[in-house]
Amino acid sequence: MSDYLKSYVIPIKIENVDEYYSLIQEISFSDTNRTFAENLSHSAHINLLIKEISILLANSLRLYEMGYFDNAYYSLRSANELATVMLDLSDKDDSKITNNFKKFRKGKYKKRRSKIINELSKEGIFFKEVIDQMPNFKEDIRVLLKEINNVVHNNGLDKFYCFRYHSLDKDLPYKKLEEFTNHLLKSIRILAIMRLIVDPLPLLITDDEIYYRCPQIILFPFSDKMLSVIGQKSIDEFKQTDTYKSMEEWILSFEKRNIAVNDFLMHNFIDLDKIDDIYSQKHLISGNELKILDVCCCTNKIIYIVYGNGFYRFSTSSKCDNHIYNSLNIDELIKINDNHNICRDNVYVSVMNIKGNNRIDLYNNSYNIIYLFHEEKLDDDEIKCIEKIVMDFSII
Missing domain, CATH: 3.30.450 (Beta-Lactamase)
Structure with a gap:
């Protein structure tokens, strides 16, 4: 890279970066065993999307550290958009899930994020129930994507490389870093909740009474740090959904293991x-x-x-x-x-x-x-x- 370009692409150290990677890894490890559209192979596709979402989040973090902050936001936006696709491939009736999967596998799935969210708000089996119990969740998604798009589309001088590192405000790069990590954590929160909409097991098994009764699974409970990112208010609201309560009741019917x-x-x-x-x-x-x-x-x-x-x-x-x-x-x-x-x-x-x-x-x-x-x-x-x-x- 020439010295000229180096003056614009400047690496920046992210404190506590390992904590962010650890949260991303939790999402990556949260595979689902749920059967979709009476087809167990669909869960393998959903798990592939979960892995891809995690990679996009990790890429975003790494790109920002390297100084490519606009590319970091592209990856962050892609993670959020792919998460809505994941819901559209899992939160419909069987015929629609099967149809969406066929289109997705052939590269013919063209739905935009806003259309998916609006459809799921009306027709989603689990998403509709979640936004009924969590009235701010849909707006949180909209606001986050709007803020991410403002960066992606260079909306303002502070989004330019040539301004960020050469403005009179020498603290601007660090203010923008704080803004990015805030967007990253908001994304992790929203994507973690979307993962729970697929099935609520990562939250359910944080309760020992559930964990010691749960059928054998290759899955880890969300950590205290992840629960903190999701927020206690959102957790309490999510636990009021029929999706959560019905699975909780089912698992509690099993014998508790020592x-x-x-x-x-x-x-x-x-x-x-x-x-x-x-x-x-x-x-x-x-x-x-x-x-x-x-x-x-x-x-x-x-x-x-x-x-x-x-x-x-x-x-x-x-x-x-x-x-x-x-x-x-x-x-x-x-x-x-x-x-x-x-x-x-x-x-x-x-x-x-x-x-x-x-x-x-x-x-x-x-x-x-x-x-x-x-x-x-x-x-x-x-x-x-x-x-x-x-x-x-x-x-x-």
Whole structure:
């Protein structure tokens, strides 16, 4: 970049930038498992939009730090507009959702944000109810997009690069930074609420009574920081919607898990000192998951269990470094003649095949191989105990 251009594109440090990225990451991790239009694949598309919205927010933050503040606002506007598209692809009756998805996948979806908001205000299944309970939400969206567009369309001298860094007001860049972070937080707030309209689980599971009853999901509750950004008034209003209350009532009908069972089912963590607590609610645990517990009862040496080509992973309360699986080379282990007590990266690995399939089948059926990582060598009795349990696994 020439010195001439450097005088206009000037990086600026954003204090507490990691906090902003952390909030954006929360939205990124808030995948939905909801079925749309009787089609589970639609939720994968919605999750893709959630990820894209998060990337646009992160891009906006990074671009502003680099000094490209107008491009930062383009990204911020795109995030808000894509969030309204996300609602239009999820908050209609089944036939309209299916039709919108077909157009979107083919690149023929051309609705403007204002039209979507107006339609959802009248026809939205969840959005209409939310704006009835949160009367300021629709206006908040309108005002934010108006302010963002003022920057995007260079509405005023203070929106120019050549003015911002060369005006008599030397504090102007920092005033504009404060304005940007305010717009960013407003966007995060609005997008978080839009995410809750898709399904309210990230808010619901902030309540322990809900969280310890919620069916197994790969989802995290919104943090206290995110709840603060959304605002207590908005949270209280959202909780009055039928969408929230009906799901809350449904989840409260389930049995509450104890902490040890919850850690096992939700975090794949086995507290070896609380095995009895886990077995006390074994009716909440699937067959193969119970077999994993049975394997751990054969020995206290196991620190990590992996099967299903790495899709299923369980750590124990013994010392466990997550890097051990990352260094695992399945092809290399298959070539080893000895199935048990293979020394690798200061731990031992034992390889077992579900239903006792022979080693010729290992390569072709690697999805049904179980890898046991342990701190010490397993003795013959422990191996026999484990092999007997593995024989009863259900083939995936």
